[in-house]
Amino acid sequence: MLQVAFIRQHLQEVKDRLAVRNFKEDGIVDRVIALDDERKKWQSEFEEIQAKVNSTSKEIGQLIAKKEAELAEKLRVEVAEHKSQLPSITDKLIAVEKNLLDEILKLPNLPHSSVPAGKTPEDNQLVREGGTKPTLPEGSFPHWELAKKYDLINFDLGNKLTGSGFPVYKGKGAKLQRALIQYFLDYNINAGYTEYLPPHMVNEATAYGTGQLPDKEGQMYYVPIDGLYLIPTAEVPVTNIYRDEIVKENDLPIKMTAYTPCFRREAGSYGKDVRGLNRVHQFDKVEIIQLVDPAKSYEVLEEMVIHVEKLLQSLQLPYRILRLCGGDMGFTSSLTYDFEVYSAAQDKWLEVSSVSNFETFQTNRMKIRYKDSNGKMQLVHSLNGSSLALPRIVAALLENNQVAEGILLPEVLKTYFGAKLIS
């Protein structure tokens, strides 16, 4: 959520930057300021009356102590008069505060100055590519065929147990999941991240904190009887660990990593790239999250990009890094890099990670702050990225590494998986 004070001070800049996102602000920005003006007006009226009530009440107390009941009675009548004005003012104040919040919640985060303007994924900027695309032998298979051939993943069984998009991993397929999770976590812990294993369901306040609510409830699975949401990513519970906390400046940066399953309804995306593991409703992911000094957040973002890049390199997968254009960026992000791996048999680039700086957009909602050297409260910046989302990594690993004898896994997984070959 943007800060009203910031909008007030940078009115034109805010509008210009929203335009980079291709976001039609439709007068929201001006309305926010107008509503905030109105809010101030009602608030000061309210406070003025309340101040009178408070001071008069104090006098009444003193008069009663001095046994001057008549005077006290007179003041009591006076207070009642003041108070009779309050309900209508309070109603207006509450209404205007609600309207203000409604409006400001409609505004997405402001894109960083390096974000290219643009509307669609075609406008994303290629930052760099790495690795080499394999040349597959004749008669090579897409991953869903390979998964079947080596009995690694059973999509039909998932259908039976739950529904489409809930694959069942079996045997070496299940073990490969476990190996990847373990490897990714170890890799992150080595880089100074603290591991968490958070709840996989969250309450409304938590979903609101990272920006899933309001508006995106359709993307989450919901358990109405308990009012809980299944997490779409570890970002949600883990970032909220520090909700309403004032951290010490020395504690920054706070680096956290977590493995969780992720649940996504993917409403409205039926029939689009849903084959095999390309898009599923439940998948495993290891996430990295940082809370940092605002002055250093872009430096940290680049660090995180390198961190994820090296992880991909260690898996020997061909990848490319994209800087998302304004139109393709998520609602809460200021700058996002997407990582895609090339899945050879499908001849497709698959998104496997998304690394973003949210600046204060999330922390303003969650009120995650620190006291700077001048003793001033500051919101920290939050960042996160996947390292990595498993299904598409598995898809690429299977497709790119298929040989006549089976699937030849990258060296780095050998100790985790216990073998180099899936056959």
Add this chain to the structure above:
RNA sequence: GGAGAGUUGUCCGAGUGGUUGAAGGAGCACGCCUGGAAAGUGUGUAUACUCGUAAGGGUAUCGAGGGUUCGAAUCCCUCACUCUCCGCCA
């Protein structure tokens, strides 16, 4: 699921209707003391909004939301959470 007890500032903990934003202690910060440190000692130590160039003032906040009252941390109601006992149970 049933019965009971609780939820106060960074932490511990007092407070049961009036000047309590909140005693006391610990912690932390700064100073004194010291060769240096510990101990001792002095001072300071919430957040948000708002008015003000500032000094400083106002309003709100004692789990959350409502109510009673001139006045609520304190009384009443609802909800959430924690703990104890019983039940059920991986």
